[in-house]
Amino acid sequence: MKQVYICFSTDILHNGHLAILKKAAALGEVTVGLLTDEAVASFKHYPLIPLEERIQMFESLKGVSSVVVQEELDYTTILRRLKPDIVVHGDDWQVGYQANIRQKVVEVLREWGGELVEYPYTHTPTEETLSNLDQLLSLPESRRSRLRKLLAYKPCLSVMEAHNGLTGLIVEKTVVESEKGRRQFDAMWVSSLCDSTAKGKPDIELVDMTSRLNTLEEIMEVTTKPIILDGDTGGQVEHFVYNVQTLERMGISAIIIEDKKGLKKNSLFGAGVGQTQDSIEDFCQKITAGKNAQKTRDFMIIARCESLILEQGMEDALTRCHAYVKAGADGVMIHSRQKTPDEVFAFCKAFRSADPKTPIIVVPTTYNDVTEEEFAAHGVNVVIHANHLIRSAFPAMQATARTILENGRSREADKLCMSIKEILSLLPNQ
Numbered sequence: 001m002k003q004v005y006i007c008f009s010t011d012i013l014h015n016g017h018l019a020i021l022k023k024a025a026a027l028g029e030v031t032v033g034l035l036t037d038e039a040v041a042s043f044k045h046y047p048l049i050p051l052e053e054r055i056q057m058f059e060s061l062k063g064v065s066s067v068v069v070q071e072e073l074d075y076t077t078i079l080r081r082l083k084p085d086i087v088v089h090g091d092d093w094q095v096g097y098q099a100n101i102r103q104k105v106v107e108v109l110r111e112w113g114g115e116l117v118e119y120p121y122t123h124t125p126t127e128e129t130l131s132n133l134d135q136l137l138s139l140p141e142s143r144r145s146r147l148r149k150l151l152a153y154k155p156c157l158s159v160m161e162a163h164n165g166l167t168g169l170i171v172e173k174t175v176v177e178s179e180k181g182r183r184q185f186d187a188m189w190v191s192s193l194c195d196s197t198a199k200g201k202p203d204i205e206l207v208d209m210t211s212r213l214n215t216l217e218e219i220m221e222v223t224t225k226p227i228i229l230d231g232d233t234g235g236q237v238e239h240f241v242y243n244v245q246t247l248e249r250m251g252i253s254a255i256i257i258e259d260k261k262g263l264k265k266n267s268l269f270g271a272g273v274g275q276t277q278d279s280i281e282d283f284c285q286k287i288t289a290g291k292n293a294q295k296t297r298d299f300m301i302i303a304r305c306e307s308l309i310l311e312q313g314m315e316d317a318l319t320r321c322h323a324y325v326k327a328g329a330d331g332v333m334i335h336s337r338q339k340t341p342d343e344v345f346a347f348c349k350a351f352r353s354a355d356p357k358t359p360i361i362v363v364p365t366t367y368n369d370v371t372e373e374e375f376a377a378h379g380v381n382v383v384i385h386a387n388h389l390i391r392s393a394f395p396a397m398q399a400t401a402r403t404i405l406e407n408g409r410s411r412e413a414d415k416l417c418m419s420i421k422e423i424l425s426l427l428p429n430q
């Protein structure tokens with residue numbers, strides 16, 4: 001009997017999958033390969049059903065004689081191990097980055113005279129199925145826990161700022177495809193700078209928590225990706241513990257609080273604007289109080305160290321970050337406003353030699369020559385692109401406003417604008 005191999009990434013089985021399985025079973029003995037959670041998340045959403053349960057689900061299907069785990073999107077390793085006579089797939093992978101994966105399958109099968117059999121892909125998910133999936137992914141428990149899950153298996157997460165529903169949608173939906181695969185943002189950063197700027201206000205903790213929660217609600221209503229909130233200083237301990245519980249209940253994955261006190265100013269102003277760093281003791285107390293207040297394991301409190309910004313030196317940064325971790329912090333954010341990454345890399349090296357696993361978060365606004373891949377090689381786990389949507393929107397909007405004033409009509413501004421059709425297509429359920 002011929003050996004047939006078919007790989008699935010799905011966690012929601014539908015008729016199309018069953019139909020293709022039936023056809024595969026008519027060709028011989030079927031081995032189903034299931035992609036790991038990590039591999040699935042690398043090209044679509046984080047799977048709703050974890051690998052162990054998906055294995056059970058497929059093992060119980062008629063026509064499946066065994067189930068194996070396929071570690072990578074690329075089939076080469078698993079095919080060389082199993083050497084099947086036939087690989088079955090839908091015919092929907094002949095374009096884009098999947099075309100490369102397909103080509104490699106054809107080449108590897110040639111090594112032992114195997115054959116690729118493709119069937120027309122028969123199922124297009126309905127609007128309803130897609131919106132149900134989005135609803136499941138955006139439930140508080142599901143969304144909240146996803147940041148920790150992503151951190152557990154991805155060397156470095158790519159996080160993008162969002163400051164309202166529209167920018168949330170951009171972070172949610174922007175995907176680029178290349179030969180290397182599909183890339184999308186892993187999570188969203190709700191920045192104090194951008195949330196304030198979008199409201200025309202300075203970044204000095206003037207926009208209060210009620211307003212910040214409204215921004216979060218607006219973003220959460222139209223997105224599914226996990227959210228990291230810029231919590232400024234965290235405020236008074238008595239308020240902070242309360243806010244931790246509120247955020248957790250909403251489904252926020254993490255809050256980052258910075259070790260400053262008094263009137264907070266934006267870090268990128270540097271040391272000359274009268275910003276005061278909190279004492280290690282008081283900041284540790286705030287972290288511990290927050291950790292004791294949270295109800296789930298999922299929620300993360302990340303400590304942001306301002307020692308390099310405030311020119312207190314590397315030793316101070318390291319002493320503080322280790323103390324913050326000891327106090328319960330789930331990660332450390334090291335901030336810098338240097339034009340080069342040198343001090344951040346030096347921090348990472350020294351921090352990692354004593355602490356191999358606590359996540360390190362960076363915000364490379366000023367030292368942005370460095371790629372996420374390079375950061376990962378230095379032990380960084382999260383890269384936050386903290387303000388780029390508002391900074392790119394502002395000059396674009398300003399140019400449009402000027403053009404209309406200059407011409408006394410809007411026709412000349414058309415070339416600066418997206419079409420109404422395009423903007424409508426970004427918005428869900430129209």
Ligand code: SPV
Pocket residue numbers: 191192193194203230266267268363365386387
């Ligand atoms: C923010 O985005 O509000 C931040 C990062 O706190 S920074 O502006 O670089 O201080």
Ligand code: MG
Pocket residue numbers: 191192193203230232
């Ligand atoms: Mg901020």
